[in-house]
Amino acid sequence: MVKKARSNIPLSKVPIDDEVRRAAIDALESGRYILGEYTRKFEEEFSRFIGVKFGVGTSSGTSAIMLSLLALGVKPGDKIVVPSHTAFPTVSPILHVGAIPVFVDVDPETYTANPDCIRKAVSEVEGIRGIIAVHLYGHPANLDPILELAEEKGLFLLEDACQAHGAKYKGRPVGSIGHVACFSFYPSKNLTVCGDGGMVVTNDEEVAEKVRMLRDHGRREKYVHEILGYNMRFNEIQAAIGLAQLKKLNGYTERRRKIARLYAKLLDELPLKTPTEAEWAFHVYHLFVVRVRSDLRDRLREWLSQKGVETGIHYPVPCHMQPACNKYTIKTVPHSLTITESLVREIISLPIFPELRDEETEYITNCIAEFFRDL
Numbered sequence: 001m002v003k004k005a006r007s008n009i010p011l012s013k014v015p016i017d018d019e020v021r022r023a024a025i026d027a028l029e030s031g032r033y034i035l036g037e038y039t040r041k042f043e044e045e046f047s048r049f050i051g052v053k054f055g056v057g058t059s060s061g062t063s064a065i066m067l068s069l070l071a072l073g074v075k076p077g078d079k080i081v082v083p084s085h086t087a088f089p090t091v092s093p094i095l096h097v098g099a100i101p102v103f104v105d106v107d108p109e110t111y112t113a114n115p116d117c118i119r120k121a122v123s124e125v126e127g128i129r130g131i132i133a134v135h136l137y138g139h140p141a142n143l144d145p146i147l148e149l150a151e152e153k154g155l156f157l158l159e160d161a162c163q164a165h166g167a168k169y170k171g172r173p174v175g176s177i178g179h180v181a182c183f184s185f186y187p188s189k190n191l192t193v194c195g196d197g198g199m200v201v202t203n204d205e206e207v208a209e210k211v212r213m214l215r216d217h218g219r220r221e222k223y224v225h226e227i228l229g230y231n232m233r234f235n236e237i238q239a240a241i242g243l244a245q246l247k248k249l250n251g252y253t254e255r256r257r258k259i260a261r262l263y264a265k266l267l268d269e270l271p272l273k274t275p276t277e278a279e280w281a282f283h284v285y286h287l288f289v290v291r292v293r294s295d296l297r298d299r300l301r302e303w304l305s306q307k308g309v310e311t312g313i314h315y316p317v318p319c320h321m322q323p324a325c326n327k328y329t330i331k332t333v334p335h336s337l338t339i340t341e342s343l344v345r346e347i348i349s350l351p352i353f354p355e356l357r358d359e360e361t362e363y364i365t366n367c368i369a370e371f372f373r374d375l
């Protein structure tokens with residue numbers, strides 16, 4: 001058996017400083033732990049950062065999506081257009097509310113949903129209620145044609161912005177463009193609360209109010225349950241940490257973009273494809289995903305692992321091929337998903353996080369160069 005070197009450059013790492021530590025302790029000592037002042041303030045500051053009127057904290061990005069679908073009135077049997085190439089939690093809430101995903105292919109440059117495929121799906125499949133656009137890897141989806149189609153057909157547009165805090169589409173923050181948007185603050189994300197957490201942001205007061213009730217047992221007042229809700233609330237220590245991290249987000253984003261530029265420069269001559277940033281996009285590089293020939297992908301990963309470099313694959317199995325999905329969706333893939341199906345065999349995510357040093361980026365790219373030289 002080959003002995004693996006201990007991975008000393010992780011794929012991602014959360015930056016923690018004294019301000020974050022202090023925030024956590026302050027919240028700990030405040031005596032209130034759920035849906036208090038810190039949560040209210042985090043909702044207010046994060047929604048202001050995105051440029052929308054309302055923010056409602058939820059227990060995770062997944063629950064943000066599920067509660068949004070319910071608040072938008074999605075009913076069992078409704079169909080929702082969604083790219084197959086995304087994290088599975090984009091799709092599982094669709095199934096949980098009894099709706100049916102209609103999968104579409106992605107654009108081979110941005111890896112986000114192809115608007116032409118969405119249009120085709122909407123014109124060919126009956127019963128579509130809405131569209132979920134995913135700002136995958138931190139690159140915004142091409143929202144204008146999608147929003148135009150949604151408005152033309154009376155569909156909602158939900159932005160899954162779980163990977164794209166601070167990303168911009170034509171100069172506007174993602175999360176402020178669709179009818180509702182969902183963020184995650186899971187530890188690997190660009191903005192984290194050092195635990196699970198999510199937020200629904202919207203300018204639609206009714207949707208915000210509905211999510212607010214649904215996350216807390218369907219109530220507005222303590223003992224009156226107006227609708228059937230859930231416990232998908234937000235925690236105070238997480239909110240305090242989120243407020244501290246939010247102040248640093250723009251700096252972290254700049255750092256990620258700088259690392260991405262260095263990677264692109266150092267990998268330029270090698271036989272792999274680095275990420276593109278569309279001319280209308282401000283990419284926040286949640287992940288730095290490169291593509292290599294599919295027969296070399298796993299060998300390159302193994303090589304980097306031997307050199308102590310952790311890598312990932314986001315994602316190896318497209319959502320329409322997930323066992324958990326098949327029973328619901330087998331008949332709802334009306335088109336070929338050829339880009340998605342070939343993409344997933346070529347992608348590798350390289351380490352990227354604010355504290356990744358330039359020497360480490362150089363080390364990683366040198367290891368990759370060595371791999372291709374020795375081929």
Ligand SMILES: *Cc1c(COP(=O)(O)O)cnc(C)c1O
Pocket residue numbers: 060061062063086087089090134160162163183184185186196197198
């Ligand atoms: C992380 C993520 C989610 C789910 O967020 P959680 O907070 O982990 O529940 C949903 N969609 C995308 C694209 C994600 O990256």
